[in-house]
Amino acid sequence: xxxxxxxxxxxxxxxxxxxxxxxxxxxxxxxxxxxxxxxxxxxxxxxxxxxxxxxxxxxxxxxxxxxxxxxxxxxxxxxxxxxxxxxxxxxxxxxxxxxxxxxxxxxxxxxxxxxxxxxxxxxxxxxxxxxxxxxxxxxxxxxxxxxxxxxxxxxxxxxxxxxxxxxxxxxxxxxxxxxxxxxxxxxxxxxxxxxxxxxxxxxxxxxxxxxxxxxxxxxxxxxxxxxxxxxxxxxxxxxxxxxxxxxxxxxxxxxxxxxxxxxxxxxxxxxxxxxxxxxxxxxxxxxxxxxxxxxxxxxxxxxxxxxxxxxxxxxxxxxxxxxxxxxxxx
Amino acid sequence: xxxxxxxxxxxxxxxxxxxxxxxxxxxxxxxxxxxxxxxxxxxxxxxxxxxxxxxxxxxxxxxxxxxxxxxxxxxxxxxxxxxxxxxxxxxxxxxxxxxxxxxxxxxxxxxxxxxxxxxxxxxxxxxxxxxxxxxxxxxxxxxxxxxxxxxxxxxxxxxxxxxxxxxxxxxxxxxxxxxxxxxxxxxxxxxxxxxxxxxxxxxxxxxxxxxxxxxxxxxxxxxxxxxxxxxxxxxxxxxxxxxxxxxxxxxxxxxxxxxxxxxxxxxxxxxxxxxxxxxxxxxxxxxxxxxxxxxxxxxxxxxxxxxxxxxxxxxxxxxxxxxxxxxxxx
Numbered sequence: 001x002x003x004x005x006x007x008x009x010x011x012x013x014x015x016x017x018x019x020x021x022x023x024x025x026x027x028x029x030x031x032x033x034x035x036x037x038x039x040x041x042x043x044x045x046x047x048x049x050x051x052x053x054x055x056x057x058x059x060x061x062x063x064x065x066x067x068x069x070x071x072x073x074x075x076x077x078x079x080x081x082x083x084x085x086x087x088x089x090x091x092x093x094x095x096x097x098x099x100x101x102x103x104x105x106x107x108x109x110x111x112x113x114x115x116x117x118x119x120x121x122x123x124x125x126x127x128x129x130x131x132x133x134x135x136x137x138x139x140x141x142x143x144x145x146x147x148x149x150x151x152x153x154x155x156x157x158x159x160x161x162x163x164x165x166x167x168x169x170x171x172x173x174x175x176x177x178x179x180x181x182x183x184x185x186x187x188x189x190x191x192x193x194x195x196x197x198x199x200x201x202x203x204x205x206x207x208x209x210x211x212x213x214x215x216x217x218x219x220x221x222x223x224x225x226x227x228x229x230x231x232x233x234x235x236x237x238x239x240x241x242x243x244x245x246x247x248x249x250x251x252x253x254x255x256x257x258x259x260x261x262x263x264x265x266x267x268x269x270x271x272x273x274x275x276x277x278x279x280x281x282x283x284x285x286x287x288x289x290x291x292x293x294x295x296x297x298x299x300x301x302x303x304x305x306x307x308x309x310x311x312x313x314x315x316x317x318x319x320x321x322x323x324x325x326x327x328x329x330x
Numbered sequence: 331x332x333x334x335x336x337x338x339x340x341x342x343x344x345x346x347x348x349x350x351x352x353x354x355x356x357x358x359x360x361x362x363x364x365x366x367x368x369x370x371x372x373x374x375x376x377x378x379x380x381x382x383x384x385x386x387x388x389x390x391x392x393x394x395x396x397x398x399x400x401x402x403x404x405x406x407x408x409x410x411x412x413x414x415x416x417x418x419x420x421x422x423x424x425x426x427x428x429x430x431x432x433x434x435x436x437x438x439x440x441x442x443x444x445x446x447x448x449x450x451x452x453x454x455x456x457x458x459x460x461x462x463x464x465x466x467x468x469x470x471x472x473x474x475x476x477x478x479x480x481x482x483x484x485x486x487x488x489x490x491x492x493x494x495x496x497x498x499x500x501x502x503x504x505x506x507x508x509x510x511x512x513x514x515x516x517x518x519x520x521x522x523x524x525x526x527x528x529x530x531x532x533x534x535x536x537x538x539x540x541x542x543x544x545x546x547x548x549x550x551x552x553x554x555x556x557x558x559x560x561x562x563x564x565x566x567x568x569x570x571x572x573x574x575x576x577x578x579x580x581x582x583x584x585x586x587x588x589x590x591x592x593x594x595x596x597x598x599x600x601x602x603x604x605x606x607x608x609x610x611x612x613x614x615x616x617x618x619x620x621x622x623x624x625x626x627x628x629x630x631x632x633x634x635x636x637x638x639x640x641x642x643x644x645x646x647x648x649x650x651x652x653x654x655x656x657x658x659x660x
Contacts, residue, residue, distance in 0.1 A: 082627045091627050139493045151593070162595020163469045166628035169592040174623065175507045176518075177585035186588065186623040188506075255507035258516065262499040263481070263593070265492020293504065293516040297412045297421050298496035 002027060006067055007322050008054055008075040008113065011314025012046070012103075013120055014039060014095035014147030015196070018311050019053040021061035021072075022319035026130045029312045031060035039096045046096070047103070051110045058111075075115040076322030078123030078314050079103055080148060082166040088117040094183040095148045118321045120314055121150025122159045122168055124307075127317025128270045129154045130330065132308035139266040143170055143257065144314075145273030149191040153264070157330055159321070171195065175255045193252035196228035199275065203231050203245045213241035228275055235281050246278050247285045254289025261294040261302050272307035279306075332357060336397055337652050338384055338405040338443065341644025342376070342433075343367060343450055344425035344477025345526070348641050349383040351391035351402075352649035356460045359642045361390035369426045376426070377433070381440045388441075405445040406652030408453030408644050409433055410478060412496040418447040424513035425478045448651045450474070450644055452489045452498055454637075455482025457647025458600045460660065462638035469596040473500055473587065474644075475603030479521040483594070487660055489651070501525065505585045523582035526558035529605065533561050533575045543571035558605055565611050576608050577615045584619025591624040591632050602637035609636075 002023035009029070011018040020032035033053055038045055054075065061067055080093040088104025090096075108115035118126075125134075125142025134140040134154070142152040151170025153160040161167050171191035172184050179188030180198075192198055203215060204226050215234045219225035234242025257269055276282060287304055294302075307313055324330060332353035339359070341348040350362035363383055368375055388402055410423040418434025420426075438445035448456075455464075455472025464470040464484070472482035481500025483490040491497055501521035502514050509518030510528075522528055533545060534556050545564045549555035564572025587599055606612060617634055624632075637643055654660060 082625055092625065153593075160594075162628070163597040164595055164627055164631040166625055166631070167593065167595035169625060169628070172592045172625065173503075173589045174585055175504055176509075177505045177582070179506075184625065186592075252507070255504055259503045259589070260593075262502045262516075263483075263497065263590075264490075265494060265497035267493040295412055295422070295496055295499060295502065295514065297494055298492070298499070301494040301496070 004071055005073050006030075006061065006071050007073060007319035008058065008111070009315035009317070009319035010050055010054065010075060010077045010107070011120060011123060011311070011318055012050065012077065012079045013037060013314070014080060017046070017050055017053060018315050019050070019057045020312065020315040021057050022316055024323065026316055026320060029315055030064055031057040032312065032315065033057055034311065037096075043096075043098055043101055047106050050107055054107070054111055072113060074113050074322045074326060075108060075111060076123070076318035076320065077104055077107060077115055077117045078120035078318040078321070079117060080150065081119040082169070083117060083119060085117055085161070085165050088115065114326070116322045116325045118159065118318070119150065119152070119168060120144070122152040123317030123321055124150070124272055124313040125152025125154050125270065125317065126159055126320050127309055127313035127315070128272075128307060129157060130320045131316050132313055133270045133305050134268050137268050139264070140268050140270065141170075141260055141264060141266045142270045142272065143253075145195065145271065145275045147196055149195050170256065170260065173256055173259060175252065175259070190252065190256040194249050194256070196273075196275065199228040199231055199245060199249050200226050202248060203242070206241060206245065211241045214239040215242055232275065232278055235278055243281060246281050249275065250282050250285035251289050254286050255293060257286070257304065258290045258293035261290065261298045265298045266302055268303045268305065270305055270307055272310070272313055276306040334401055335403050336360075336391065336401050337403060337649035338388065338441070339645035339647070339649035340380055340384065340405060340407045340437070341450060341453060341641070341648055342380065342407065342409045343644070344369060344410060347376070347380055347383060348645050349380070349387045350642065350645040351387055352646055354653065356646055356650060359645055360394055361387040362642060362645065363387055364641065367426075373426075373428055373431055377436050380437055384437070384441055402443060404443050404652045404656060405438060405441060406453070406648035406650065407434055407437060407445055407447045408450035408648040408651070409447060410480065411449040412499070413447060413449060415447060415491070415495050418445065444656070446652045446655045448489065448648070449480070449482070449495075449498060451480025452482040453647030453651055454480070454602055454643040455484050455600065455647065456489055456650050457639055457643035457645070458602075458637060459484045459487060460650045461646050462643055463600045463635050464598050467598050469594070470598050470600065471500075471590055471594060471596045472600045472602065473583075475525065475601065475605045477526055479525050500586065500590065503586055503589060505582065505589070520582065520586040524579050524586070526603075526605065529558040529561055529575060529579050530556050532578060533572070536571060536575065541571045544569040545572055562605065562608055565608055573611060576611050579605065580612050580615035581619050584616050585623060587616070587634065588620045588623035591620065591628045595628045596632055598633045598635065600635055600637055602640070602643055606636040
């Protein structure tokens with residue numbers, strides 16, 4: 001049963017911002033809202049957007065659940081990283097183009113509530129552990145597929161941060177060390193093959209090389225409008241080439257997840273992001289690829305599942321970060 | 331100060347077996363000895379070898395340090411994995427060709443002392459944390475370069491085992507998912523490029539394609555005798571091609587270690603194995619490659635060093651495993 005305390009959860013991603021109000025027990029999300037990030041309009045625009053969304057969410061939740069002003073105790077923020085949790089600063093983020101940006105304090109001061117910042121994928125993974133697909137599981141890895149590929153490592157209900165808060169950058173594990181250049185400067189990163197934009201880029205490459213496909217008709221012949229979403233729509237419409245693009249995505253992801261399984265021997269890998277709507281078109285070839293690559297005992301002890309919480313995972317997890325930092329482990 | 335209790339440490343590798351006697355405080359290794367593994371002669375030969383070496387080491391150490399019979403309290407064993415610590419069984423090891431092999435009990439029963447088994451690279455990494463290059467450091471990764479490439483992850487003085495003892499298989503992280511087939515079944519594993527045999531194979535490939543080099547003269551023209559050791563001797567002799575082989579090795583390792591740093595954000599990576607004798611011929615290009623690939627904040631918080639304990643790391647670490655399992659965390 002919730003005790004009347006509520007935490008604001010903010011999930012900032014390269015494509016969208018999600019905000020919601022989470023009761024202290026993590027049981028649900030109130031007044032959830034989503035908005036495009038608009039990173040190209042600069043950091044001030046993004047921060048103003050977050051602040052407005054928080055105010056609106058607090059107002060709506062207060063009405064919906066009769067929360068008094070002092071019922072809101074703080075703000076948990078998830079942001080692409082690497083970042084410095086102690087100062088609440090985003091150090092570097094290829095997908096937003098920010099460097100040394102004091103996100104936590106800008107938001108916290110504007111709203112007048114204490115804040116805690118953590119990596120967006122860490123938050124999503126912690127959210128799945130607190131209230132989603134990984135409840136009660138001690139060795140959890142989360143992989144978030146979006147504009148970028150994020151990763152979270154949660155051991156015993158605690159986010160594993162490494163020595164300087166930079167752990168978990170699963171998207172920047174190279175699976176082809178002489179391969180595609182990644183925004184981060186490395187080569188062959190998983191993100192360069194299996195993120196949303198990378199899926200779209202592979203689809204476009206195929207179309208330009210003359211693949212027969214419905215995809216072009218889904219964007220009225222304008223190839224520049226092809227996104228990972230278009231590929232998903234193509235699969236739903238039964239397009240063979242779209243399915244092939246998804247199978248390739250599964251193979252790249254499978255190589256990356258096999259690496260994680262050989263390295264960290266988790267009990268569960270939770271995959272989230274829009275592309276997981278492809279369901280078994282993604283999961284089946286993905287599991288097959290991991291089986292083919294990972295050590296048998298490590299593969300056999302690991303479930304590979306999709307998110308239960310969807311885009312609420314980051315919001316619930318960000319709220320959980322605030323709770324854990326201020327009130328101790330769950 | 332040691333308290334009169336001694337632990338037998340056994341480090342079983344694909345190429346050699348090391349055995350020594352370690353005081354309870356981990357301060358040194360007595361009666362250290364080394365022998366070829368002879369894995370091709372089958373598991374019985376290997377186990378008999380280990381048992382003989384333990385008896386000899388106990389006899390010599392007893393003489394040297396006046397240890398009474400009951401001064402020896404147990405045996406710590408490090409073996410290539412994956413393995414099952416609870417039953418002391420080696421589940422699968424591509425480099426020895428063993429499956430479901432009850433190593434711990436065979437040795438323990440023959441000697442008449444309790445035993446504990448852990449992965450060889452885990453042991454070596456724990457040894458460096460207990461008494462070597464990583465003393466007092468909370469986030470430690472060890473990479474052992476030998477017949478295979480092993481890995482150990484030690485957080486806060488504890489080996490990180492994952493959910494079923496299979497964590498840390500750094501050698502079986504793919505850095506080129508469509509690359510060289512590895513013994514483990516996966517493709518492009520780090521081990522397939524930078525293990526001792528892989529270094530030799532790359533040297534042989536170069537020689538066969540007509541590279542001008544001293545290496546052939548170091549093996550009296552018999553190309554089948556080229557090993558990683560030959561490449562090391564070539565470097566010492568100033569051979570340009572040998573240096574190139576080592577630089578390539580450093581690049582492969584650099585891609586792998588950058589992955590580890592992006593994933594786990596360790597404070598130190600300790601590299602061990604014969605190839606580290608190449609010193610800066612390995613370390614300098616390795617650090618450059620990691621710098622080029624890893625996230626800056628993660629790279630900057632990580633030292634990359636070579637082992638302080640050399641082939642004693644596995645022996646000391648195996649003894650430490652026995653101590654920790656039977657007597658609690660250090």
